[in-house]
Amino acid sequence: MIHVGENSWNLRIFITDLALERTMRVRGDQHLGSILLQLVDPENPKDWSDHALYWPAKNVWLTRTRATLDQCGVQADSLLHFTPMHKVLRVQLPDLRYIDCRVDYSAKTFGAVVNLCKQLDIRYPEELSLCKPLEAEHLKKNFAQLPHLKRVPIAEPDGTTYLQPAPDTNSFVPINSGFNGGSNGSLDKPSAPGLFFCAPLSPHNAAGRRSPTPHTPGNWKPSQTGYGTYDSSSSLGDFQENLASSPHTPSADVRARLLRPKSLVEKARLNVGWLDSSLSLMEQGIREYDTLCLRFKYYTFFDMNPKYDQVRINQLYEQAKWSILNEELDCTEEETLMFAALQFQVNHQVDMQPLAAIDSGIETSSQENDDDDIDSALNELQITLEGSNAHDPVNITRIPELSDYLRFLKPQRFTLRGYKRYYFIYRDLHLHLYKTADDSRCTAPAITINLRGCEVTPDVNLAQGKYAIRLEVSPEDHHGPNSEVWVRCENEQQYAKWLAACRLAAKGRSLADSTYESEVDGILSLLQMQRPVHGVHVNIDPRSVDAVDYLSPKMLRKLSGKAVQRILEAHANVRELTLLEAKLKYIQAWQSLPDFGVSLFIIKFDGHRKEELLGVAHNRIMRMDLSTGDHIKTWRYNSMKAWNVNWGIKCMMIQFNDENVVFSCHSADCKVVHEFIGGYIFMSMRSKDNNQTLNEELFHKLTGGWS
Known part of the structure; x- marks a missing residue:
């Protein structure tokens, strides 16, 4: 029965x-x-x-x-x-300080970052993301060669069973983490075997996973969301004010653990740690009291406003600073000294800023403050509605052009041919080269170059008087590798005008664009800051300056005993800048570096045995040589029709107007590449009209890749 x-x-x-x-x-x-x-x-x-x-x-x-x-x-x-759902997460900020935050472990990582940035008073949180801390060993092997976690149930001492980790995009473990189990020894709370351990944080806490911080009066920082942050590793004082200013240098322990990639391959492996924005922290193996790094991920910064973005500007400046000091970007000697001078000016302004200046606005009448706010708001509204060049309208009846004598070279192997002088005319996104100015009025051009979509790389050496522009131009039929041409100018003024024109043309913009003059002024300003001022008396004791804080190890070795003197000479160019101006100039100079904003990945194209580099930027992806970094071919997002991933074989296919590109990623999971491309396309869709609302659904639709 x-x-x-x-x-x-x-x-x-x-x-x-x-x-x-x-x-x-x-x-x-x-x-x-x-x-x-x-x-x-x-x-x-x-x-x-x-x-x-x-x-x-x-x-x-x-x-x-x-x-x-x-x-x-x-x-x-x-x-x-x-x-x-809300648990404590230790977060390392771009300035390398640690704070403990209440974060929603059940929300998608993108939403958790949005709420975290709201607490930290950072606008446009879509530009940032969380990543796992990396160790030096991660730069020595590709993602596929790193130890991975098997999806098998693991029991904790209290009987809890976890499956570590979820099928996320970065299920790797540090080499020296004691992965195979057991507690760390310095922990009050036993840690689950197989959890991601970060590098030691500070002398008083030697493991990435920490015991709960006991609540003490004055440590809790409440926020409008009802959740706050613990001040666990530094005396932040007033939370947001202190995030707008950072210590000159981190602790020796933190600085000793900074990674300095020595090659393009190691730079590509830096991108292995990014979390999947479409999964929650818990689903990616992150547990309470673990450590993650908050970083700017997408190098396209929208609406940078000194009035509202002091925290954002400072943290972006700090990330830029450490990318220079850690040699993540290549710099010339003049550029390095310019960055050091700007950093010194920032530190000098922080030290010299009197305490009374913080409260200086208290004595100002409220009526004056109200009038200033109204005037500022009206000016911003006028710029938004009319454009930044509203008082200097462009004559659209005449196509603007640029013309001058420049030198031209198309580099080829096994040739000793040098630069040849031509008469250049820039018109309608094209360079037309003639033998003489008279020929431009009666004959066809000897050479014509289409600048739309080209790669523009400055090649400047002030000490040698070299002002060159390297152009990597796509062939007219868009098939085959890029061809490289070099253009050399005679002086700074000529160089600034033609470099600005080439940069705008690469984006499909003509000289009629309202940003052309500001682009020229910005280039000249950066060149001026790189020019040393000899014999200027600077009232600063050289013995008070430690060059280690301002120069990368490679440049420190090169300049040797003259480092401090050269820094102070370069500082004479920027000593009049205010604190915010110096930070913004630093960010501007950072953005002007040839390699800025290109996230690298080691890939193999379908049917090829050789590993190559893929560079992902805000408006394009690039096929690059693994050893030299030379651009082989460039594809623009505006010619992209679709991008798909075969999750079974971890292979990515991108459909362009005239070809399909198929590759597998070796330095990170292909989901990371997919998310970078989708994220940049999302960033390009932002505008002043809708900057008050963040379309999370669209972000996940472009980056998720699962539906």
Whole structure:
């Protein structure tokens, strides 16, 4: 005889706050919401609103309260956790300081970053993301060769079973993390084997995973969201004001662990740690008290406003500074000294800023402040509506052009031919070269170059009087590799005009563009800052300047004992800049470097055995030589039709108007490349009209790659 039961069974639920396990009688068609109601004791005054069910064995959150247990796949042998969604995460900011933040571990990483930036007073959070801290060993091997975690259940000492990690894009572990299990020795709380350990943080806390910080008066920083941050590693004082200014140098322990890539291959491997924006922190193996790095990921910075973006500007300046000091970007000697001078001016302004200046606005009458705010708002509105060049309208009846005698060279192997003088005319995104100015009026050009979509690389050496522009031009039929041509100017003024014209032409903009004059002025300004001022008396004791804080190790070795003197000479050019002006000039100079904003990946194209570089920038992707970094071919996003990923074989295909490009990524998961491309396309869709709302749904649609 067969007895039909009521189809109910026992479900084990562990309440993490109480360290208590409860067994409930449930049915498969029962909704999660009803289970939560039975689980919470109505007589207990504790607020359970921030709690949700988490399934450790599957590493997923069960947040859809209307879903049934059957729909979620929960069965009688399952153990669920009833745990807070907001947990403490230790975050390393771009200025290398650490703060402990309350972060939503159940939300998608993109949403968690948005809320985190709101607490930190950083606008446009879509430009940032979280990444796992890397160790030096990660730069020695590709992603596929790094130790990966197997998806097998692992039991903690308290009986909790985890599946570590979820199928995310960066399931690798540091080489020296003691991955195979056991506690770290310095931890009060035993750590789950297989969790991602970061490098030691500070002398008083030697492991990436920390025990909970005891609450002490004055440490908690509340926010409008109801969650706040612990000041755990530095005396931040007033939270947002201090994030707008950073210490001159981090602790020796933190600085010793900074990574300095020595080759293009190692620079490409820096991108292995980015989290998947479409998965939650818990789903990517991140647990409470783990450490992640908050960094600017997409190098296209929208609406940089000194009035509202002091924290954002400072953190961006700090990220730029450490990318220069860690030799992530190549710089000439003049550029390096210019960066050192600007950094010295920033530090000098911070040191000299009197305490009274912070409160200087208190004595100003409120009426004057109101008038200033109104005038500022009206000026911003006028610029927004009319454009920054509203008072200097362009005569659209005449196509603007540029003409002058310049020198031209098309470099080829096995030839000693030098530069040849031509009469250049720039018109309608094309360079037309004639033998003489008279020929331009009666004959066809000897050479014509289409600048739309080209790569523009400055090649300047002030000491040698060299002002050259390297152009990598796509062939007219868009097939085959890029061809390289060099243009050499006679002086700074000529160089600035032609470089600005080439940069705008590469973006499809003519000389009628309102930004042309400001682009010329910016180039001249950067050149002026690189020109040393000899014999200028600077009232600064050279013994108070430590060149180690301002120069990369390579440049420090090159300049040797003259380093401090050269820094102070370069500082004479920028000593009149205010604190914010110096930071903005630093960011501007950083953006002008040839390699700026190109995220590198080691790939193999379909059918090729040789590894190559893929460079991903804000408006294009580039096929590059692995050893030299030379651009072989460039594809613009505006010619892209679709991009897809075969998740089974981890292969990516990009469809362009005239060809398909198929490759596999070796230095990171292909999802990272996919997200970079989709993210940059999302960034390009931003405008002043909709900058108040962030379309998260569109971001995930462009970067998710799963649907």
